[in-house]
Amino acid sequence: MIVTIFRSRLNPGVRDEYDPMAKQMSELARKVPGYVAHKGFVAEDGERVTIVEFETEDALRAWSRDPDHVMAKRRGIQDFFSEYSFQICSLIRSRARTPQSVTQSHNE
Template identity: 30%
Template structure:
């Protein structure tokens, strides 16, 4: 589990706007990890860790991409993986495990992780 907020504070509004696109992944089947969370009031390194986890995840085998949003205190991050083993391997990466422990102890009030197999997907052009 980890959420990946878009925390590039150095980019301009224009650059951020350009970067916001809906992710269109490969054809199913593939795996989605749905991570929903509420945060505590404690920041203490959270943004830095989130950014680092985002970079680390992207280097993992089978990583297909992720999407993240947070509003009114509820965060949703969905990461996509080629196989369940790929998603599981990311969970077990040692630096990620340390971040997970800190998340439980410090940053998250509550969270839920759901592992799901995407069986169908369509975009605006296809129903």
């Protein structure tokens, strides 16, 4: 599994334009073969964090090269983000508890 952590801060006054584009990108990402999940959070200080999971690097690469996503990234850099960073990570170990079981995964 490949995990991307995207951190950003929005420029003042751009939310009305940014939010519909972000929603469109979320819907588009779900259609990429190998997409697993994503979720976004906003901290009290305004920092935004989005965690995106894909099954493989090839799936992530397909998402990063999608023409609509390329245009959205460009627009984010030019118009929406006062700052941003991302990290792409390979999952080494995973553990989860669900209401029915505890699962573990190792990728070593």
